[in-house]
Amino acid sequence: MGTIAKKLGLLFYVAIVGAILLLPASQVDAAAMKEKGKYVGSKTCAMCHLKQHNDWTVSGHPHKLRKAEVGKQLGLPLPEGWRWEELSYIIGGRNWKLRFVDKKGYIVTMTGPNKDKPGKNQFNLETGTWSDYHPGEKNKPYNCGRCHTTGYSKEGKQDGLPGMVGTWTEPGVGCEACHGPGGAHVSAGGKKELIKINKDKAMCGQCHIRGKADTIPASKGFIRHHEQYNEMLASKHKIFECTTCHAPHKHSSFKGAIKVECASCHAKQAADYAGSGMQLRGVKCQDCHMPEATKSAIKKAKFKGDVMTHLWRINLDPNAKMFVKKGKKTFANGYLTVEYACLTCHGEKDRKWAIETAKMGIHAYGKK
Ligand code: HEC
Ligand code: HEC
Ligand code: HEC
Ligand code: HEC
Ligand code: HEC
Ligand code: HEC
Numbered sequence: 001m002g003t004i005a006k007k008l009g010l011l012f013y014v015a016i017v018g019a020i021l022l023l024p025a026s027q028v029d030a031a032a033m034k035e036k037g038k039y040v041g042s043k044t045c046a047m048c049h050l051k052q053h054n055d056w057t058v059s060g061h062p063h064k065l066r067k068a069e070v071g072k073q074l075g076l077p078l079p080e081g082w083r084w085e086e087l088s089y090i091i092g093g094r095n096w097k098l099r100f101v102d103k104k105g106y107i108v109t110m111t112g113p114n115k116d117k118p119g120k121n122q123f124n125l126e127t128g129t130w131s132d133y134h135p136g137e138k139n140k141p142y143n144c145g146r147c148h149t150t151g152y153s154k155e156g157k158q159d160g161l162p163g164m165v166g167t168w169t170e171p172g173v174g175c176e177a178c179h180g181p182g183g184a185h186v187s188a189g190g191k192k193e194l195i196k197i198n199k200d201k202a203m204c205g206q207c208h209i210r211g212k213a214d215t216i217p218a219s220k221g222f223i224r225h226h227e228q229y230n231e232m233l234a235s236k237h238k239i240f241e242c243t244t245c246h247a248p249h250k251h252s253s254f255k256g257a258i259k260v261e262c263a264s265c266h267a268k269q270a271a272d273y274a275g276s277g278m279q280l281r282g283v284k285c286q287d288c289h290m291p292e293a294t295k296s297a298i299k300k301a302k303f304k305g306d307v308m309t310h311l312w313r314i315n316l317d318p319n320a321k322m323f324v325k326k327g328k329k330t331f332a333n334g335y336l337t338v339e340y341a342c343l344t345c346h347g348e349k350d351r352k353w354a355i356e357t358a359k360m361g362i363h364a365y366g367k368k
């Protein structure tokens with residue numbers, strides 16, 4: 001849709017909402033019910049919910065899938081041999097990594113001056129390097145829409161492109177991915193009863209999941225990414241919702257995004273830890289209890305991936321193992337071992353040292 005059409009779309013809603021506010025309530029409801037199930041797009045919500053929209057705009061969610069033109073405007077890197085005009089969409093590129101979709105809707109797997117070399121098709125933000133994602137695979141469909149878009153339906157092909165699996169009303173995770181279609185709510189001028197607020201962690205878990213929720217799939221020494229729901233269910237924090245800690249519209253690393261600090265629920269550990277050697281050196285609860293034992297784009301070190309793990313418990317049993325093999329597959333056991341919790345910083349030390357010192361009362365260690 002062009003920008004003029006978009007502006008007209010906005011005017012259209014302003015007009016509808018204006019007209020509807022002048023109608024008696026029963027007619028408003030009748031008109032609104034006709035719009036039930038209709039997606040109106042995040043821009044429409046912005047008219048009345050600017051604050052939520054502003055927070056969301058800088059979070060990762062809206063940027064999950066974007067038109068290739070946006071990548072060009074932002075000056076994002078291109079895989080070798082490709083021009084922006086030969087691409088339809090970009091995937092991600094906001095937090096960890098960037099992948100590309102060609103004009104036919106297939107994920108780019110070949111690069112090089114003549115597009116005849118397999119791989120080097122994923123750009124890693126942290127290091128600025130290229131790595132291989134399904135290198136050389138022919139006609140790799142974009143079948144990722146159910147977690148990357150809003151108003152997803154598995155029927156049809158978005159934009160009529162052969163490589164696309166399903167259609168959507170808005171690329172990226174828009175307001176209505178979490179709140180459901182907003183047509184009725186908007187037509188009724190913002191009637192509260194006509195929009196959903198869903199705080200259930202299973203809602204976030206539609207997308208922040210991999211495989212079966214009661215398993216934690218792993219690969220090559222790391223938990224695989226987008227498994228926060230699986231991880232959390234394996235922890236004692238499963239009694240909470242994601243939104244107990246997270247402000248859902250804010251980027252997780254921004255101020256105010258974590259609504260409650262660890263210390264507000266764990267006063268004893270926080271008091272023990274205050275004034276210890278590591279606390280004074282700036283080591284935080286999360287550094288040990290939510291280390292990057294999960295990998296999305298890159299491995300930063302032997303025991304360090306690039307996504308913070310939501311398991312929290314550190315197991316000091318000398319026989320504890322982070323992973324277990326079941327047939328050909330590998331899974332995490334549902335706790336962290338000291339390799340991930342300690343040795344990422346104390347690389348010169350070993351497992352035995354970490355377990356022994358941690359058992360001496362790690363929070364208050366070294367306090368006079
Ligand atoms: C079950 C839902 C789900 C599916 C299916 C899925 N993803 Fe994702 N993806 C996520 C979530 C959630 C994240 C962010 C959280 C994380 O990585 O732990 C993510 C992150 C990403 C990122 C990094 C985003 C950034 O800004 O750095 C890329 C790239 C990506 N996915 C590509 C793909 C591709 C390509 C497919 C399909 C072949 C796919 N994903 C399928 C849920 C999914
Ligand atoms: C990732 C899921 C998600 C997305 C995307 C999302 N919301 Fe929300 N929103 C929630 C949840 C969950 C709550 C309830 C928050 C709570 O009470 O902790 C909420 C609450 C709200 C509220 C009630 C007031 C408030 O701020 O708590 C409004 C209004 C709202 N959202 C509007 C929007 C708009 C507009 C957008 C898009 C710009 C949007 N939301 C995008 C999940 C989401
Ligand atoms: C015409 C203005 C308008 C538009 C457009 C609009 N809203 Fe609202 N919305 C409101 C008003 C007003 C309220 C507060 C109603 C109240 O408190 O009774 C509200 C309340 C909400 C709430 C809180 C509901 C609750 O139970 O507390 C959510 C969530 C929400 N809107 C989401 C959205 C989303 C998502 C969109 C876009 C699809 C959207 N709104 C578009 C005016 C609007
Ligand atoms: C429709 C799928 C979907 C739903 C529902 C969803 N997410 Fe996400 N989420 C994603 C994807 C995909 C990404 C990666 C976006 C990126 O960084 O490019 C992501 C990224 C994130 C991030 C990291 C980036 C950032 O913006 O901070 C957090 C935190 C997050 N989601 C929390 C939540 C919470 C909390 C909920 C529920 C209230 C939720 N998500 C619901 C798909 C979803
Ligand atoms: C809203 C309150 C709340 C917040 C916030 C919170 N926790 Fe917890 N945490 C709990 C509760 C309740 C338990 C379960 C206690 C029990 O059963 O003994 C728990 C358990 C734990 C455990 C023990 C896990 C196990 O399986 O033995 C660890 C470790 C932990 N939390 C660390 C943290 C860290 C680190 C943070 C901050 C990132 C944090 N918690 C934030 C309430 C909270
Ligand atoms: C230097 C790493 C490290 C830091 C920093 C750290 N912890 Fe721990 N924590 C551990 C280890 C190791 C255990 C396991 C102790 C055991 O099993 O004996 C643990 C155990 C816990 C437990 C389980 C109950 C208990 O006391 O054994 C909670 C809750 C907890 N930590 C919360 C916190 C909070 C809150 C913070 C920040 C104020 C914090 N931790 C900072 C390493 C750390």
Ligand code: HEC
Nearest residue numbers: 201204208228229232240241242245252253258306307308
């Ligand atoms: C006990 C609190 C707590 C709960 C519950 C929780 N998170 Fe988090 N989450 C955090 C903290 C703390 C961070 C790190 C914020 C920071 O410092 O950047 C985080 C970060 C994230 C990230 C970004 C990881 C990265 O490496 O950048 C994602 C994605 C995420 N959470 C999703 C979720 C989802 C989805 C759920 C529910 C299934 C959830 N979280 C439940 C506390 C929590």
Ligand code: HEC
Nearest residue numbers: 277278281283287288341342345346354357358362365366
């Ligand atoms: C984020 C990095 C980081 C992590 C994770 C971490 N440490 Fe530390 N640790 C430090 C720093 C920095 C110091 C202070 C510098 C020093 O004394 O060498 C320190 C100091 C120590 C000391 C000496 C403290 C003193 O006061 O004399 C011990 C013992 C220790 N760490 C054990 C552990 C154990 C066990 C774990 C895992 C449960 C752990 N650390 C996790 C960074 C970390």
